[in-house]
Amino acid sequence: MAEVRQKTIVTQKLSASCPSHTRSDVATRDLESVIDEPSERGGSNLGFTPTEAAMAALIGCTNVISRRIAHGIGVDFEDVTIDLEGDFDRRGVMLAEEIDVPFTEVRLTINVATSATDAQMAKIK
Numbered sequence: 001m002a003e004v005r006q007k008t009i010v011t012q013k014l015s016a017s018c019p020s021h022t023r024s025d026v027a028t029r030d031l032e033s034v035i036d037e038p039s040e041r042g043g044s045n046l047g048f049t050p051t052e053a054a055m056a057a058l059i060g061c062t063n064v065i066s067r068r069i070a071h072g073i074g075v076d077f078e079d080v081t082i083d084l085e086g087d088f089d090r091r092g093v094m095l096a097e098e099i100d101v102p103f104t105e106v107r108l109t110i111n112v113a114t115s116a117t118d119a120q121m122a123k124i125k
Helices: 049-074 118-125
Strands: 015-017 024-028 031-035 077-088 105-113
Touching: 031 049, 049 077, 049 105, 049 118
Parallel strands: none
Antiparallel strands: 015 024, 024 031, 077 105
């Protein structure tokens, strides 16, 4: 049986309908998601804000990549939780002034249940 080779370059296709100034109903593949602002910022609070969606993507990528690295050296993660705190300078989105880096700091705390040795975990880190 021939091995299936994954493409190294793929085109991601997403589309969105935007029924209000704060809400985007985003679709990709056979999935849909809502990105919205909370009611106190004029939204309907039906989904993550755009910046929360970006931070959620960072968590998702961190989970996938760290598990792939672990698997590559023969380590299994039995349970993983990831907490994120990000300091967000809102002056840019409020159009108060241009901001080069809107997230001044992002802190991830990754908790892993595993039988890996300290040396293996240091290699994964």
